[in-house]
Amino acid sequence: MTDEKFSPEQSLQLIRTMINKTKRSMSDKSIYFLVWGWITFVACISQFVLKHIFQYEKHYLVWTLMIIGIVFSIYQGRKEEKTIRAKTYVDESMKHLWAGMAISFFVLSMILSRLGWGTVVFPFFIMLYGLGTFISGSIIKFRPLIIGGISAWALAVGAAYVGYDYQILFGAAAILISYIIPAYMLRSRNKTVEQ
Amino acid sequence: MFKDLDPILHSQLRLAIVSLLISVKEAEFTFIREKTNSTAGNLSVQIQKLKDAGYIDVMKQFKNNYPQTTCKITKPGIRAFEEYVINLQSYLGKG
Numbered sequence: 010m011t012d013e014k015f016s017p018e019q020s021l022q023l024i025r026t027m028i029n030k031t032k033r034s035m036s037d038k039s040i041y042f043l044v045w046g047w048i049t050f051v052a053c054i055s056q057f058v059l060k061h062i063f064q065y066e067k068h069y070l071v072w073t074l075m076i077i078g079i080v081f082s083i084y085q086g087r088k089e090e091k092t093i094r095a096k097t098y099v100d101e102s103m104k105h106l107w108a109g110m111a112i113s114f115f116v117l118s119m120i121l122s123r124l125g126w127g128t129v130v131f132p133f134f135i136m137l138y139g140l141g142t143f144i145s146g147s148i149i150k151f152r153p154l155i156i157g158g159i160s161a162w163a164l165a166v167g168a169a170y171v172g173y174d175y176q177i178l179f180g181a182a183a184i185l186i187s188y189i190i191p192a193y194m195l196r197s198r199n200k201t202v203e204q
Numbered sequence: 205m206f207k208d209l210d211p212i213l214h215s216q217l218r219l220a221i222v223s224l225l226i227s228v229k230e231a232e233f234t235f236i237r238e239k240t241n242s243t244a245g246n247l248s249v250q251i252q253k254l255k256d257a258g259y260i261d262v263m264k265q266f267k268n269n270y271p272q273t274t275c276k277i278t279k280p281g282i283r284a285f286e287e288y289v290i291n292l293q294s295y296l297g298k299g
Contacts, residue, residue, distance in 0.1 A: 015216055017209070017295040023216065024289070027223035030239045091268060094235035095228045 031097065038103055038149075039195040041082065046188030048078045053181035061174045102148050110141040128169075131176035135165035135183045142187040153194045157187030209295075212257045213288045217242055217250045222285050225260060225277040233273040251275060259284055 015023075052071045060068035093100075114137060121130055143158025145151075161183040168179035213219050220240045225231060237247050254260045259281030263274045277285075 015214075017292050019216075020209075020214065020219060020292055021296065023219055024223045027220050027239065028227050031224055031227040095231035097228045101229055 042192035057177040153191035161187040230276040
């Protein structure tokens with residue numbers, strides 16, 4: 010590119026081209042949805058099997074699997090920090106949203122461990138998943154995530170009408186619809202955009 | 205009457221740099237060079253001109269032991285870009 014003067018039409022075209030180039034450089038965050046989605050899904054199904062089928066008392070221990078997600082997120086975040094060359098507002102918003110979501114999950118866990126987990130834990134957790142995916146989908150303008158978020162909210166209400174064991178399955182369904190499926194769709198959309 | 209287009213922005217490479225920076229929070233020198241297809245020498249000169257005009261901030265730091273230059277648009281830079289686009293539209297609309 011040279012430093013020559015040019016016409017207003019060329020100016021406008023140049024602005025458009027450059028803005029489109031930054032759009033394409035938005036980083037692909039689907040890996041986080043996939044890793045967290047699968048870990049949570051496996052945890053839900055395992056908890057259901059341990060509790061409902063084997064009547065194992067310490068069924069909740071499966072949630073220690075979340076540590077894998079935390080370790081992965083820290084590792085991946087650091088790796089990206091080293092390679093990232095432009096910080097977009099979308100990436101920044103997503104980072105703050107999910108940091109806030111993680112804190113909310115932690116706060117909710119603290120509250121429930123004091124007041125009792127009872128049958129409220131899954132409806133509230135599913136509702137929060139819905140919030141996170143709905144906002145994420147709105148930020149990156151990706152409809153499957155928005156639909157996933159709305160579906161999770163519906164499942165959160167539905168979970169309030171069933172017993173604890175089946176609430177776990179509602180949790181698994183919410184993860185599948187709001188995280189895993191949209192994440193695979195996002196991944197394939199990003200690959201198409203890159204080509 | 206058409207308003208004169210800001211001479212700082214009405215130059216191909218400088219406008220490309222500002223158009224890139226308007227849509228990101230900040231970007232590294234190498235990223236801008238790649239997206240604008242410019243040479244390091246020319247890009248440095250144009251970045252310096254934008255910095256002197258107060259349109260962008262240039263931060264120099266070390267990342268993984270390598271020197272790194274990061275650019276970020278300033279508020280006067282955003283205002284100048286908006287005004288430039290408005291003037292451009294008046295040219296195109298009436299021209």
